[in-house]
Amino acid sequence: MKGMKLFSAALLGGALLFGGVAIASEPIKIGAIFSVTGPAAFLGEPERNTAKMLEEEINKAGGLLGRKIEVVVYDDESDPTKAVTAVDRLIKKDKVVAIIGPSTTGSTLAIASKVEEAKVPLVSCAAAIDIVLPVRKFVFKTPQSDLLAVKHIYRHAKKNGISKVAILTASDAFGSAGRKELKELAGKSEMTIVSDEVFGPKDTDMNAQLTKIKGTGAQAIICWGTNPGPAVIARNRKQLGITMPLYMSHGVASNKFIELAGKENAEGIVLPAGRLVVDEQVAANHPQKKLLTSYVKDYETRFKVPVSSFGGYSWDALSLVAQAIRAGKSAESAAIRDSLEKTKGYVGTTGEFTFTPADHNGLTEEAFVMVKITKGGWEMLK
Amino acid sequence: MPFSSILQFIVSGVTVGATYGLTALGFTMIYNTTGIINFAQGEFVMLGGMLAVFSMKWGGLPLPVAVPLSVLLVTAVGVGVDRLTIRPMRGRPTVSLVIVTIGVAILLRGGAMLLFGKDTHSLPPFSEGPAIPIGGAALLPQSIWVLGITLAVLVAMKLFFDRTITGKAMLACACDRKAASLMGINVDVMVTVSFAFSALVGALGGVILAPITLTAYDVGILLGLKGFAACILGGLGNPFGAVAGGLIIGVLESLGAGFLSSGYKDAIAFVILLALLFLRPSGLFGKASADRV
Numbered sequence: 001m002k003g004m005k006l007f008s009a010a011l012l013g014g015a016l017l018f019g020g021v022a023i024a025s026e027p028i029k030i031g032a033i034f035s036v037t038g039p040a041a042f043l044g045e046p047e048r049n050t051a052k053m054l055e056e057e058i059n060k061a062g063g064l065l066g067r068k069i070e071v072v073v074y075d076d077e078s079d080p081t082k083a084v085t086a087v088d089r090l091i092k093k094d095k096v097v098a099i100i101g102p103s104t105t106g107s108t109l110a111i112a113s114k115v116e117e118a119k120v121p122l123v124s125c126a127a128a129i130d131i132v133l134p135v136r137k138f139v140f141k142t143p144q145s146d147l148l149a150v151k152h153i154y155r156h157a158k159k160n161g162i163s164k165v166a167i168l169t170a171s172d173a174f175g176s177a178g179r180k181e182l183k184e185l186a187g188k189s190e191m192t193i194v195s196d197e198v199f200g201p202k203d204t205d206m207n208a209q210l211t212k213i214k215g216t217g218a219q220a221i222i223c224w225g226t227n228p229g230p231a232v233i234a235r236n237r238k239q240l241g242i243t244m245p246l247y248m249s250h251g252v253a254s255n256k257f258i259e260l261a262g263k264e265n266a267e268g269i270v271l272p273a274g275r276l277v278v279d280e281q282v283a284a285n286h287p288q289k290k291l292l293t294s295y296v297k298d299y300e301t302r303f304k305v306p307v308s309s310f311g312g313y314s315w316d317a318l319s320l321v322a323q324a325i326r327a328g329k330s331a332e333s334a335a336i337r338d339s340l341e342k343t344k345g346y347v348g349t350t351g352e353f354t355f356t357p358a359d360h361n362g363l364t365e366e367a368f369v370m371v372k373i374t375k376g377g378w379e380m381l382k
Numbered sequence: 383m384p385f386s387s388i389l390q391f392i393v394s395g396v397t398v399g400a401t402y403g404l405t406a407l408g409f410t411m412i413y414n415t416t417g418i419i420n421f422a423q424g425e426f427v428m429l430g431g432m433l434a435v436f437s438m439k440w441g442g443l444p445l446p447v448a449v450p451l452s453v454l455l456v457t458a459v460g461v462g463v464d465r466l467t468i469r470p471m472r473g474r475p476t477v478s479l480v481i482v483t484i485g486v487a488i489l490l491r492g493g494a495m496l497l498f499g500k501d502t503h504s505l506p507p508f509s510e511g512p513a514i515p516i517g518g519a520a521l522l523p524q525s526i527w528v529l530g531i532t533l534a535v536l537v538a539m540k541l542f543f544d545r546t547i548t549g550k551a552m553l554a555c556a557c558d559r560k561a562a563s564l565m566g567i568n569v570d571v572m573v574t575v576s577f578a579f580s581a582l583v584g585a586l587g588g589v590i591l592a593p594i595t596l597t598a599y600d601v602g603i604l605l606g607l608k609g610f611a612a613c614i615l616g617g618l619g620n621p622f623g624a625v626a627g628g629l630i631i632g633v634l635e636s637l638g639a640g641f642l643s644s645g646y647k648d649a650i651a652f653v654i655l656l657a658l659l660f661l662r663p664s665g666l667f668g669k670a671s672a673d674r675v
Contacts, residue, residue: 037500039600042501198644200648203647204595204596204601205398205595205636207391207520207636208394208636208640208644208647211390212639212644215387228596228598232596239522240390240520241520259504260502260503260596262504
């Protein structure tokens with residue numbers, strides 16, 4: 001009998017011990033879809049790198065709720081169709097509790113209905129406002145909306161006595177979204193758009209558009225696109241001897257842009273950007289300062305390439321999910337969603353996030369600063 | 383619209399068009415000897431620019447060394463493509479060979495992506511200096527390089543095909559391989575030479591264009607497409623037609639963007655291309671019949 005008792009006690013203890021270990025060692029799976037290859041690779045690559053780096057950091061610090069996390073990354077090759085396949089795999093095969101990404105607006109919109117149906121929260125790293133307007137219950141996003149960027153540009157222009165602008169936008173999703181906002185906000189901001197030109201994202205010569213703009217009496221050019229188009233525009237503008245100010249969007253807020261355009265061609269260009277590109281100039285007492293400095297240092301020492309705002313979007317996405325799991329004390333999809341929506345004043349690399357049932361982006365104009373390119377570097381404007 | 387603007391549209395159009403023309407010349411070279419369209423032509427152009435950028439970046443070479451080195455390397459790649467992929471397929475139908483070139487294009491593009499990364503890169507211009515004003519339009523010194531080199535290549539090629547025995551032998555291969563080999567022409571060597579030349583011409587296009595338009599691992603797709611369109615427009619197999627076709631497409635794009643809408647820039651050029659082909663199916667300068675020798 002005694003032996004039997006001992007045996008069952010050992011069995012029970014063993015079951016408790018090993019069972020307990022088994023549960024604790026089962027990692028929390030978080031899915032990620034990034035455009036690591038293809039035309040949007042400039043977004044997806046830093047995003048993937050950042051997510052993997054943060055995964056390691058969280059695990060080193062003891063994980064979440066006593067469990068490790070595992071970030072399962074799929075590459076959608078900048079193709080929304082592949083994003084749909086990836087999301088199916090993440091939900092059905094990998095059984096992830098939340099998803100971060102995709103990198104592009106097209107891919108995000110393509111999978112939005114899938115995550116809604118599966119009730120898995122998604123924190124997108126793509127910018128367009130259409131992702132969170134109208135609000136979808138399970139879809140959030142981290143980058144600043146174009147609307148905020150346009151407001152900053154128009155305000156800066158107005159302060160400098162500009163009232164007639166020419167807009168030059170890329171014909172891709174990012175460019176068209178910017179074009180829509182620029183046109184919608186023009187009236188309210190007392191701006192007249194005297195010329196509305198478009199360029200192909202892969203075009204290599206914008207002389208035609210710039211020559212046309214030159215003759216329209218515009219006082220400034222606002223260009224909306226991501227590399228390399230805007231770099232070509234900066235070069236062509238200089239070559240044509242156009243002196244009117246050039247504004248760019250936050251889509252080019254990385255050192256790569258200055259390198260491509262050439263220092264002398266980029267000189268004086270003004271654009272709204274997240275604080276990540278000017279982390280050294282952010283006031284020491286700013287709430288984001290500590291995070292920015294440590295993210296830039298970690299990323300650059302690890303990957304040996306300069307940091308870009310885009311990696312910051314995925315830092316924010318993953319840490320928002322992690323924070324939601326911690327705050328809600330649950331790694332169940334529904335609980336993560338509810339907890340995400342209650343996020344208040346969470347400091348990320350992009351800005352301070354406060355989600356509400358009506359706002360799944362959670363950023364204010366404060367998330368942008370106006371910066372000017374001077375001598376091949378970034379100068380934060382007051 | 384002031385005259386200076388129109389002049390500017392033409393100047394930029396001609397510059398871009400010249401590079402379409404150079405790509406088209408590469409297509410013509412291989413088509414004239416083998417009768418196949420080499421869809422890896424755009425990739426030769428990409429490699430020209432990228433290898434020049436990276437021999438400066440990694441090898442620390444000065445521009446005047448990096449440029450010829452890159453052109454030579456791409457020429458070697460061209461020879462390799464023929465020896466490793468086209469020659470083993472000898473005797474297969476043309477369609478199979480064309481598909482092989484598509485595979486080669488994907489391979490080269492993927493290889494360049496893995497080796498050089500996905501970023502866009504720039505190459506310094508060949509000669510420093512501000513834009514030259516002509517009649518209110520601005521002409522870049524690099525544009526003069528582009529036009530000059532294109533013209534030189536065109537003249538050299540015309541002389542080669544018309545005046546040299548090797549050139550004529552290459553044309554003979556396209557016309558009838560069997561007859562050509564019966565006449566003592568080494569068809570295999572001619573095909574290799576044509577691949578070498580077309581890679582060389584493509585790489586030249588790539589390096590002279592890179593300072594103006596920047597370069598990346600995936601620029602070959604669009605350049606290849608435009609170059610192919612230029613070839614068709616000018617009449618397949620005619621070197622003069624290929625360059626003329628490139629210039630016409632470049633200028634049409636530029637004027638289309640300037641006068642109509644920049645959003646439909648590519649569409650305008652291709653609509654005109656389609657209309658022209660409808661009227662002249664063999665291209666502007668192509669002969670209606672099949673034999674070209």
